[in-house]
Structures are given as structure tokens and as C-alpha cells.
Amino acid sequence: xxxxxxxxTRPGGAAGTPPVRPCPECGNAVAVDARYVExxxxxxxxxxxxxxxxxxxxxxxxxxxxxxxxxxQLAAEIGRGGGPGGPVALDASTVLAxxxxxxxxxxxxxxxxxxxxxxxxxxxxGIQPVLGLLILVVVAALLPRPGRLPKxxxxxxxxxxxxxxxxxDEVGAAVGTPGVHTVVVDPVAxxxxxxxxxxxxxxxxxxxxxxxxxxxxxxxxxxxxxLGHFANGDVRSGAVTHGALRSLHHWYxxxxxxDPDDLIEWLAxxxxxxxxxAVYGMIHLLDxxxxxxxQRAEYRADAxxxxxxxxxxxxALMDRMLLCDAVKPQLxxxxxxAQTRGGAAGRAARDAAEQGLWERxxxxxxxxxxHESERLRRVSARRGHSVDxxxxxxHLRRRCLASAGAHPARVVCDASRTEAVAAxxxxxxxxxxxxxxxxxxx
Numbered sequence: 001x002x003x004x005x006x007x008x009t010r011p012g013g014a015a016g017t018p019p020v021r022p023c024p025e026c027g028n029a030v031a032v033d034a035r036y037v038e039x040x041x042x043x044x045x046x047x048x049x050x051x052x053x054x055x056x057x058x059x060x061x062x063x064x065x066x067x068x069x070x071x072x073q074l075a076a077e078i079g080r081g082g083g084p085g086g087p088v089a090l091d092a093s094t095v096l097a098x099x100x101x102x103x104x105x106x107x108x109x110x111x112x113x114x115x116x117x118x119x120x121x122x123x124x125x126g127i128q129p130v131l132g133l134l135i136l137v138v139v140a141a142l143l144p145r146p147g148r149l150p151k152x153x154x155x156x157x158x159x160x161x162x163x164x165x166x167x168x169d170e171v172g173a174a175v176g177t178p179g180v181h182t183v184v185v186d187p188v189a190x191x192x193x194x195x196x197x198x199x200x201x202x203x204x205x206x207x208x209x210x211x212x213x214x215x216x217x218x219x220x221x222x223x224x225x226x227l228g229h230f231a232n233g234d235v236r237s238g239a240v241t242h243g244a245l246r247s248l249h250h251w252y253x254x255x256x257x258x259d260p261d262d263l264i265e266w267l268a269x270x271x272x273x274x275x276x277x278a279v280y281g282m283i284h285l286l287d288x289x290x291x292x293x294x295q296r297a298e299y300r301a302d303a304x305x306x307x308x309x310x311x312x313x314x315x316a317l318m319d320r321m322l323l324c325d326a327v328k329p330q331l332x333x334x335x336x337x338a339q340t341r342g343g344a345a346g347r348a349a350r351d352a353a354e355q356g357l358w359e360r361x362x363x364x365x366x367x368x369x370x371h372e373s374e375r376l377r378r379v380s381a382r383r384g385h386s387v388d389x390x391x392x393x394x395h396l397r398r399r400c401l402a403s404a405g406a407h408p409a410r411v412v413c414d415a416s417r418t419e420a421v422a423a424x425x426x427x428x429x430x431x432x433x434x435x436x437x438x439x440x441x442x
Contacts, residue, residue, distance in 0.1 A: 036372045048379045074295055075396040097289035100282070101244035108247060111139050142254055144246035147196035149184065149203065154428035156183040161424035163417065168204065171223040174410040175304035177231035180204045185428040187436050189213075189327035193226045194237070202230065208425075208432055209327040212358040213365040214320055216413035221309030221317045224411075228304025229297060236294040245286060252279045295392050302397050303404065310409035314401055318394050322376040323365050330364055331357075331436050338437045350437050357433040 020029040023040035030040050039046045115135035122128025149155055158165045169179040180202040189209030196203050204226060255276040260266040305314040338353035381395040
């Protein structure tokens with residue numbers, strides 16, 4: 001954080017009024033708070049002192065340009081159409097993405113057919129069945145595996161948390177999709193949905209680092225957004241395209257040899273050069289073709305958040321998510337502070353730190369002043385697609401939600417429901433608080 005040598009003053013000398021100092025660029029008053037970045041709302045001085053360096057390389061630059069173009073075009077289209085909830089047009093890039101994905105799966109199927117023909121048709125030769133079996137082994141190694149539930153995280157099923165699943169089902173009905181089969185609770189400041197197992201059962205990953213800093217109605221909006229990805233049929237996460245991307249990544253990993261040390265390894269390196277970079281190019285081509293659809297899916301998921309929790313809650317959720325980067329440092333500080341003492345005193349300190357950890361996190365994030373929230377909104381607009389080119393920047397998502405008009409909440413999370421869900425999450429909260437305090441700083 002930059003500082004200046006200007007004197008710090010309090011306007012009018014009123015007690016409790018935040019101190020200010022003149023902006024070194026334009027002279028306007030800048031709020032001074034040791035907990036947050038000093039910046040000027042008039043000229044944006046020091047608004048983003050920790051701006052990350054953009055990822056270098058032609059591919060990264062191309063992705064940023066493509067994401068920016070798609071993001072602005074989509075925002076304009078959605079604004080003209082009255083919001084992100086309208087019908088989805090099957091554009092050329094989506095058609096090409098499906099065609100390319102089917103071609104990738106076709107290669108896998110062709111290898112299986114070839115292996116079968118070698119085994120069955122060349123059984124009398126002796127060598128062809130061996131070659132066929134080798135091809136099947138390679139195909140089996142390169143096939144993407146179905147998702148699995150994590151082994152070291154609290155996993156909740158419907159019987160474990162009936163009120164939570166009832167809320168998820170109600171939100172799912174509001175956005176037009178069934179609920180989930182499983183909820184995985186972890187400490188991160190994020191949430192996501194995916195599938196696991198051969199039957200493609202649905203799972204919601206619920207990060208307490210995000211859940212605990214939201215109001216009850218913002219939590220409904222969060223669930224609406226995540227379940228909206230199921231309702232809208234996101235091309236990028238669909239079985240065809242997602243499976244093709246995973247297959248291509250498996251292929252690329254298989255084709256990357258270790259650093260060559262002898263003549264044979266150098267020969268393998270040279271022979272694999274062309275197919276390796278061909279696969280690498282296919283990964284980025286398919287990634288680029290699905291980028292527009294991925295961004296559109298985020299806008300449509302935001303529409304689900306507004307329908308379920310209200311437009312007001314969905315917009316507030318956007319602002320709260322800008323605080324997510326501050327959650328991990330806060331949890332790390334809690335962990336470090338609890339581990340600075342050893343012996344019995346240290347154990348007592350850790351036990352005390354575990355109690356109320358998530359409440360303290362919620363209070364800390366809830367006390368962020370408006371001038372810091374506004375700074376984060378401006379930072380998001382400045383960085384745009386440079387952070388995550390598969391998600392539109394927050395300022396565009398806020399604009400699109402506003403263009404759709406104000407939606408009332410279809411699902412209301414009142415005090416009794418909030419308390420019931422909190423009681424069901426209590427064991428997972430305690431387990432993850434213990435893990436954060438004892439292991440987060442290691």
C-alpha cells in the first residue's frame with residue numbers, strides 16, 4: 001500500500017469520524033484506515049496497488065482478447081434482450097465445439113474398434129492380439145475417469161441435513177432443475193456443482209469461507225446460481241465437451257516425455273513433438289470455442305440467482321464475492337495466531353480459536369466499509385477478464401442483472417430455516433474449524 005507524508009486529519013474533528021488525508025494526485029480527501037488500502041475515489045489513485053502481471057505468451061494474450069470481446073458482446077446482447085434469462089442461440093462456435101468434441105470421442109472409439117479387430121481377427125498370428133491388448137491398455141489409461149467424492153471432507157446426504165436439502169430442492173424448483181444428491185462442505189471461499197460416479201449423481205461443493213459471510217437471502221441466491229448451471233445445460237461442463245477436454249488433457253500428459261538423456265529418449269521426444277503440439281492446439285481451440293458459451297452460462301446462472309433469491313440478493317452476492325480473496329488470509333491469521341504458543345497453553349489457545357471461528361469470519365467480512373467495497377468493484381472493472389476469462393467480470397454481471405429488472409425472491413430463508421440449516425451444518429463447521437486452526441498454517 002502506498003503512503004504519503006501528508007498530515008492525517010479528521011473532518012470537523014468529530015470523534016469516531018474516519019481520518020482523511022489529501023490525495024497526492026488530485027488533493028481530494030482520502031479515507032485512512034490501517035486495515036484497508038488508501039485510495040482516491042475522485043481520480044482512482046492507488047485503487048489497485050497489487051494488480052497482477054498479466055500472464056505472458058501469445059496464447060494467454062489471445063485468450064484475454066477473446067474473452068474481452070465475447071464478454072462485451074454478450075453483455076450488450078443480454079442488455080438488449082432484457083436480461084440473461086432469455087433463450088440461448090446455438091451459435092457457430094458451440095456447433096464447432098460439439099463437432100470437435102465428438103471427433104475426439106470418435107478417436108477413442110476408433111482405437112477400441114481397432115484393438116478389437118486385432119484381437120479377434122488376428123488371433124492366429126499371436127502378435128496382433130498382444131498389440132490389441134496394448135492399445136486397450138492405452139485407451140483405458142487415457143479415458144477420463146468419473147468424478148469421485150473427496151475422502152477428507154465432510155459429506156452430507158439427505159438424511160444428514162434434511163432442512164438444507166429441502167432448501168436446495170426449493171431453490172432448484174425455482175430455477176427449473178432437481179436438487180443434488182450430496183453436499184460436500186469445505187473451508188474455501190467458493191461454491192461449485194458437478195457430478196460424480198458412473199451414474200452422474202449431482203454434488204454441491206459448499207465452501208464455508210463463502211457461505212458464512214453471506215446473509216440468508218444471499219445464500220439462496222448462491223444456491224440459485226450454482227443450480228442454474230444444471231438448469232441451463234452449460235456446454236463447457238456438459239458430458240460431451242467436458243469429457244473431450246479431459247481426454248485431450250490426458251492425451252497431452254501421455255505425450256509429454258521426460259527430459260531426454262539418451263539417443264532413444266531423444267528419438268521419442270522428436271517423434272512425439274508433432275502429435276503433442278497438435279493435441280495442445282486442440283485443447284486451446286476447444287477451450288476458445290466454449291469460452292463464449294461458458295460466459296453465457298454464468299449470465300444465465302446469475303438470472304437463476306435473481307429468480308431464487310431476488311435481484312437485490314443476487315447483486316449483493318456479487319459484492320460479497322469480491323471479498324473472497326480476503327477470506328484465506330483471514331483464516332491463515334487465525335491459524336498462525338493459535339499456533340504461536342506451545343504446551344497446554346497452546347492447546348487451550350487452539351481450542352478457543354476453533355470456537356466461533358466462522359462467526360468471527362462473518363463479522364470481519366461484514367465490517368468491511370463501503371469505500372473498500374467500492375474500491376473492489378472498481379478493481380474488478382479494471383482487471384476485467386484478466387483474472388478468469390471463463391467468467392464475465394463482476395461489473396458486467398451486475399449491469400446485466402440490473403437490465404433484467406427487479407425480481408422478488410421465490411425462495412425465502414427466514415430465521416427458523418436459517419437456524420435449522422446452521423444446526424445441520426454444525427458438525428461440519430466444527431470439523432473444518434479444527435482443521436483450519438490446526439493445519440491451515442502448515
